[in-house]
Amino acid sequence: MTTARQATGGKPRSAKQSKGMAETPPAAKAAVAPAVSPLAPKTYPALRPLAGVRLSTIAAGVRYQGRTDVLMTVFAPGTQVAGVFTQSKTASAPVEWCRARLKAGTARGLVVNSGNANAFTGKAGMEAARSVAESAAGVLGCRAQEIFLASTGVIGEPLAAEKITAVLSGLAEKGAADGWRAAAEAIMTTDTYPKLATATAEIGGRRVSINGIAKGSGMIAPDMATMLAFVMTDANLPAAVLQGLLDAGVKTSFNAITVDSDTSTSDTLLVFATGKGAQHPAITKANDKRLAEFRRAFDSVLLNLALQVVRDGEGAQKLIRVDVTGAKSDDSARRIALSVANSPLVKTAIAGSDANWGRVVMAVGKAGEPADRDRLRISFGDQVVAEKGARAAAYNEAAATKAVSGREVDIAVDLGLGKGRARVWTCDLTDGYIRINGDYRS
C-alpha cells in the first residue's frame, strides 16, 4: 500500500525525457508524449561546460522505476555558495540542512532527488538528509557541511536514503561537463519541459559564464516560488557577494512569479561560483561597479528561469504580466500586483479571452492597499479599458478582447497616487490545473 503524497501534483512523468543532449524540444514529439505547455520555449539553449562543474544523473528508483531521479553535481574545491529558501514554517529537511550549511559558504557537491520531497518526515527526514550528505562527502573526500541537498516530490513519505547513497559513487565517477539538459530533466516532477538558461558577462575585461537549471510547475508563489533552481558560474566570487547578488536578483524574478499562490515546503535556489573560469580582478562587494555586467547577466538568467516556471504553470495556456504603477510605494504596488495575479476570477477570465476588467477592479479593491477608484486606470495591452472610475470613453470591446486573446497578456494598472511600481508574472487558470491537481493519484 502506498500512502504517497506529492507536492507538485504528483503525476508520474512519462519516459518522455530525453537522456541525451538533443536540443529538440519535446513539443516535436507531442504525438507520443504528454502535452507540453503551449508556452514552452521553442528551443532550448545549449549550455556549455562550466570550469569546475561536473554533472551526472541516474534512475535510482526513489519513487518510480526507470525514471531519472537523482542529480549529482561536483564542484571544484573552493567553490562558493549562496542560497534563498522557502519561507514556509513547515520547510523540508533538505531546506533546513542547506540553510544551516550556508554560513560556511563553501560547497563541493550538490545532490538533488525528485520523487520524494523529504518534507514533513520528522526526525527520520533529517537523518535521511544527513545520511545522503555524509555519503556524498565520503565519495568526494570533503566534509558533509560542503554537500548541499534538495528534494522534490512526495510530502510526508519517508525518504529511502539508501537508494540515493547507493548510487553516489557511480555518479561521482561518471560526472561530465556537459550534462546540463539531463540535469534539468532529472529534477522535473509535473514540469512538461526542462528549464535551462545561460549567459556570459565580463568582469574586469575577462569573460565568465553563468548556467542555470530549474524545476517548478505548481505550488508556485512568492516567497519563494515552489521550485528548485541551481545557478552556477565559473566566476570567482565570494559567498557574501553571491548572496548579495541573489538577494537582489530574486526580488524581480523568482519572487515576482505566482502560479497558484501556494508556497511549497521545498523551495530552494542555490548559486555556486567555482572561480575556475577566466581569472578576473578580485571582487569583495556585491555593489562593485565592475560587477554591473555580471549582475545584468545573472539577473537575466534568474528571470529567464523564473518565467520558464510560470510558462510551465500547471494547466497554463497564457503568460500574464501584471504591471502596477502609481502606487503609494513599491511594496504597495507589489501587493496589488499579486492580488491581481492571484485572483482566480482574473485568471479564469484571461483563460477565456474575456477582457473582464471589472475583475481587475475587484482585485485591486480587495488588496487592502491605498487606491482611489476615481484615479484608477486599467489597460490590457495597449488598450485603456477603464479610467477615472469608469469604463474608458474610447473603450472598444473587440480591441480589448484581442488584447487578452494571445499567448501573452499584459495587464497594467495605474493607481495615480504615487511612484510605487511592481511587475509580477502569472499564468491563466484553466481546467488543466484542476485536472492535474484534482485527479486521485495511485
Place this chain on the structure above:
Amino acid sequence: MTTARQATGGKPRSAKQSKGMAETPPAAKAAVAPAVSPLAPKTYPALRPLAGVRLSTIAAGVRYQGRTDVLMTVFAPGTQVAGVFTQSKTASAPVEWCRARLKAGTARGLVVNSGNANAFTGKAGMEAARSVAESAAGVLGCRAQEIFLASTGVIGEPLAAEKITAVLSGLAEKGAADGWRAAAEAIMTTDTYPKLATATAEIGGRRVSINGIAKGSGMIAPDMATMLAFVMTDANLPAAVLQGLLDAGVKTSFNAITVDSDTSTSDTLLVFATGKGAQHPAITKANDKRLAEFRRAFDSVLLNLALQVVRDGEGAQKLIRVDVTGAKSDDSARRIALSVANSPLVKTAIAGSDANWGRVVMAVGKAGEPADRDRLRISFGDQVVAEKGARAAAYNEAAATKAVSGREVDIAVDLGLGKGRARVWTCDLTDGYIRINGDYRS
C-alpha cells in the same frame, strides 16, 4: 455592442426560477433546468410573514428581458437598520450610498436589482443610486435617506436607473407579506438556488421572528463574502443594538466563508428590525442578557445563509469545514484556516477525493503564522493523518480517503502551541468553477 462585465460569473439565469411560493427545490426539475449545486438544501424553509415587512418583485429588464431582477421591500415606519459592507477600496455606488445612510439608523424601503452591480460607474453611478432612492422615497412618502440600495451583476456598465424607477410605484402597490421565495430569487446571479433562512426566539417571554435571504456564489471571500444578504425581524431593537449583534454575528458566519478568495465591490449585509411583532421589553444594549436567545437565533440565520452561499460556490461539489485549534491566538488560527481554505491545491485535492494531507501541511506552512512542524496534528474527519512532524503511525490510506470522499469534508489542524481557534468553510475547486468563470460571455 455590449461591453458588459459581470461580477459573479455573469451567465444569464434561465427562466428556471419559480415565481410562486412552491417549496419544491429546483433540483426536482433538473431535467430542464441548469444543474443545481449538489450541495443545495433538500428543501427550502417556508418563511412566514413578518409584521411590518412587505415584499414585491418584477422583471424590469435591467440587463436581460423576462427575468425577475428588482426586489422592493417596504418597511413599517420606525424600522431600524444596521449593516456591514465590503472592505473593497473600489466599492460600488449602492455600498457607498448605504454606508452614508446607516448613521441615521432608520429605513422605510430597500430596493435591490440584479443584472448590474452599479460598480466602477463613476459619478453617474452615484447619480443613478440617488435617482432610485429619491424615486422610491417619493413612492413611499419618506426621505431618500431612509431608502437602502443594493445592486449585483455587471461591473462597469452604467445602470439604467429609469428602468428601475419606472417600476417602483407598481412594486409598492403590490407589496405582499409572503413574497420571500420570490425575493430570494430576484437577487440571484450565478446562484443555482435561492437562499432563505428563518428562526424565532423569545425576548422577555415574547416570541419574535427573523427571516433572511441571501445571494452569492462566486467572488466570495472575507471580509465580506461577495454576496448580498438581508435579514429582517419584527423585534423592536434600536439600530445600535442591531449593529452590535451584526458585528459579532458576521465573524463566525459571513466572515468565515470563502469560495475563491475574491472579494467583491458590492458585498452588503443589511439587518432591519420593524418592531411590529410581539411587544417585548425595551432593549438598549446588544449584550443585554434578555437577548441571549434572540442572538442565538440571529446567529443561526446568518450562519445558515452563509453556508448556503458556500454550498452554492461556483462549481462546488463538496462543502469543506476547516477547524484550526491550538494556535497562538484566534486571529492566528483564522489566518491559518483561511490559508488552508483558500489553497487551490488543497481544494483540488478534496475535489479529487485525495487525502493529500501534505498540501494541508504546505498551506499551514505558507500562512506565515507561528507553527511548529513537529507539534502539528492534522485530521480528515475522525482520521488523524499526521502528527509530530510526520505521517501518523496509525495512518490508514483507505480510511483517510473515505474521510474526504463525501459531500462534506472536515479538515482539522491542531498547532499544539496555544488556545487560539477558528473555523471557516469553503468548497472544493472543480472544473465547474473554471467553466463558469472562464467562458466568454456575450
